[in-house]
Amino acid sequence: MQERYFSLEKCRRLDREMQQSCRESGNIRCYRCHAGLNEMIAPIRILGEVAGFIMLGQFRTTRELPAFLAGDAEAQKEFLALPYFAPEGTGSLEDMARMLIDYIVGKELVTYSGSLRYRRILHYLDRHLTEKITLQQLARHLGISESALTHFLRNEHRTSFKRLLTQKRLEAAEALWKDNPTLTVSEAAFRVGYEDHHYFSRIYRQERGYPPGKFKKPLGAYPSGGISFNAKSNGP
Numbered sequence: 001m002q003e004r005y006f007s008l009e010k011c012r013r014l015d016r017e018m019q020q021s022c023r024e025s026g027n028i029r030c031y032r033c034h035a036g037l038n039e040m041i042a043p044i045r046i047l048g049e050v051a052g053f054i055m056l057g058q059f060r061t062t063r064e065l066p067a068f069l070a071g072d073a074e075a076q077k078e079f080l081a082l083p084y085f086a087p088e089g090t091g092s093l094e095d096m097a098r099m100l101i102d103y104i105v106g107k108e109l110v111t112y113s114g115s116l117r118y119r120r121i122l123h124y125l126d127r128h129l130t131e132k133i134t135l136q137q138l139a140r141h142l143g144i145s146e147s148a149l150t151h152f153l154r155n156e157h158r159t160s161f162k163r164l165l166t167q168k169r170l171e172a173a174e175a176l177w178k179d180n181p182t183l184t185v186s187e188a189a190f191r192v193g194y195e196d197h198h199y200f201s202r203i204y205r206q207e208r209g210y211p212p213g214k215f216k217k218p219l220g221a222y223p224s225g226g227i228s229f230n231a232k233s234n235g236p
Helices: 008-025 073-081 087-106 116-127 135-142 146-157 161-179 185-191 197-208 212-219
Strands: 029-032 038-046 049-059
Touching: 008 029, 008 038, 008 049, 029 087, 038 087, 049 087, 116 135, 116 146, 116 161, 135 146, 146 161, 161 185, 161 197, 161 212, 185 197, 185 212, 197 212
Parallel strands: none
Antiparallel strands: 029 038, 038 049
16 A cells, blocks of 8 residues: 555654654554554653654554545455454553553663663652662662662662762752752751751762862852851941
């Protein structure tokens, strides 16, 4: 049908349009192509982003022949040979697509450049920085054992859960100061998951080699990180 009635580019253009629609909505789309056949497209989402698509097709949801096939016995035969699904039965195909996507993502068969597992770790830490995150909680979220997670971080990324969490919290505090230099050390520490700002300052100095105030000073904040204000002179 593509060779006789349509061009390859026309079919590809429709595929691109449906992919874009699917990407924007985030939902599975079932549509009818130029040949009067149905296709289904489902987004593969990884960490909230569309990494690719699953496409199912082509199948019929009607027993009637398209009008443009009148007089073309060969094309009619090929059309009728394709699988038929009652319109109300397409939901089972959607369920199958979802199960396939869950399997692909769960087994990490599709990944971004770099380690998907590591990206999932960073994503989880970013979302739960203010909570008392434990190695056990993170391992359970990833569906692996604590020892497997520990070995993964040590062997693949030369770090540990505790150190990675610390680095993420310090980076988050620095991002807060860049957005609002007058934010005190106490306030920033609390917002990134530290209840004791003295402990936060000690950890910051150990990791960075200088106190938080030194990072804040070039941003226009008082180095003490306690009280910050703008002094206005009344003249001599």
